[in-house]
Amino acid sequence: MTFELTILGATSATPIVDKHPTAQVVNYNDQLYLIDCGEGTQVQLLRYDLRFNRINHIFISHLHGDHYLGLMGLLSSMHLQKRTNPIHLYAPKGLDEILLAHFRYSHSVLHYPLFFHSFDDEESVLLMENEDITVHTIPMHHGITCCGFLFREKPKKLNINKEKLPPNLPIPLILALKEGEDIFFEGKYIHNQELTLSPKPLRAYAYCSDTKYTERMIHLLKEVDLLYHEATFTEDLANKIDEGTYHSTAKQAAKIAKKSNAKKLIIGHFSVRYGDLNILLAEAKEVFFHTVLAIEGQTYPISDE
């Protein structure tokens, strides 16, 4: 099953030519989950051939413009494309009011149902669940309501070890084995593990949006395969962070990765002051070696391999 992350934008709020504010796409088995939607996201989706009609769920971490100002354009374009499948939108309260004003004054009546699911950042909640994954909020600390998102793969049916399978085993018992049950066959009790292959480890991706350094969410991030964490500044600007920007340094992002025992860290939301991002990467790697930069257009596997 494909489980991967594509970065569409990874700069912070100040605009810059040929770079984009935050937006990324989780692909699970060709279903696309859009996370944040800064200005220009719809064109970035086109640029990297990620088709709008494969997106059914959109997650907006918070209502600073660089994380959602591309949403109205994208929703309007889906309307122009005559989409009929529903969109589920998960965001802090208020975005519904902004969208309604936009649609009212542009006289737009969407061709498709738009379901709005609001959340706050008091505690982690389950936002959505389907047969593949669950998505929970990860409360941040950013001055306004702000959450990251935790994507966890759900257990799959077990694969049968065909080499060991008795040739005359009835189908209902095979299905029971795939569900993880032990069986009783021809007078013998057979443990499930004897006839099935070990399940693959369940994979997880955690997106930590804009936030001041906080350990409040670490228990949610334990052992994730891939952790995205914002890393706006280098350490020499840490005092700026204390002055109320509610952002993190690269080193702080790495500390979170280390403390949560993540397998891999990807840093983003870079201040435009850094022409060369390797200074941020180096600072993070000092604390957590398995760190990479979020690069626009690049796709990262979500797995331990």
Added chain:
Amino acid sequence: MTFELTILGATSATPIVDKHPTAQVVNYNDQLYLIDCGEGTQVQLLRYDLRFNRINHIFISHLHGDHYLGLMGLLSSMHLQKRTNPIHLYAPKGLDEILLAHFRYSHSVLHYPLFFHSFDDEESVLLMENEDITVHTIPMHHGITCCGFLFREKPKKLNINKEKLPPNLPIPLILALKEGEDIFFEGKYIHNQELTLSPKPLRAYAYCSDTKYTERMIHLLKEVDLLYHEATFTEDLANKIDEGTYHSTAKQAAKIAKKSNAKKLIIGHFSVRYGDLNILLAEAKEVFFHTVLAIEGQTYPISDE
């Protein structure tokens, strides 16, 4: 005095890679006047080195997303740049409500005053006037409140014909001549024209935003030096226009230019279906020869020369 137009975007609503929706800048004597502000406009301004702090007036023709969705990002970036000079924003009613919702939920209190001036499309009104220019609305016909904008140069003080000036003429009389007055000097009545150079013709630019073909505005466009008119479709799609898209063909744009006796026509707001825009240009030129395409990043003089 510089008087020129720079195109930042000229596609219609459907997003496309490496092209941008409507936005353009009138430069009059290094003061920049932003007309419409589709998604991505702030980056286009950066790309063509048009500095945000030279913009004091922003004109939004109507509230379809492809004409204003870049505005919130631009206003937010001006705030991040610690701008203190006022912005005057001219737009149909409703944009104020959208902006207020955006600022409220992002907890933004702008560093600079933002003055909102609303208009409707009942009749042409004066929106602003300074020592250089006047700007009037040009009512369109687009299904929702929509206006274009007419920029007219104001008369300047006259230039003195130094070769003919009596050497002992007192300064108050010179100033009177520059204001266009006749004078009485050393017992002689002198007509203004004897001592001043002919004033340069006053230049004008008309921006006709999204509209169905309509002649209601032609009296406003008489003799303008440069006329921008939307030209979304070719003639073979004219029937589509009748089905309620409220747009024009290239040929219809040219008809407006011809009937208003404009000096030059620039067409834009192209449907993305046209890979080669020359088909639109050719159709317009059949009716009005002095037609050019709106090309992103290109600057067009506003003059008869």
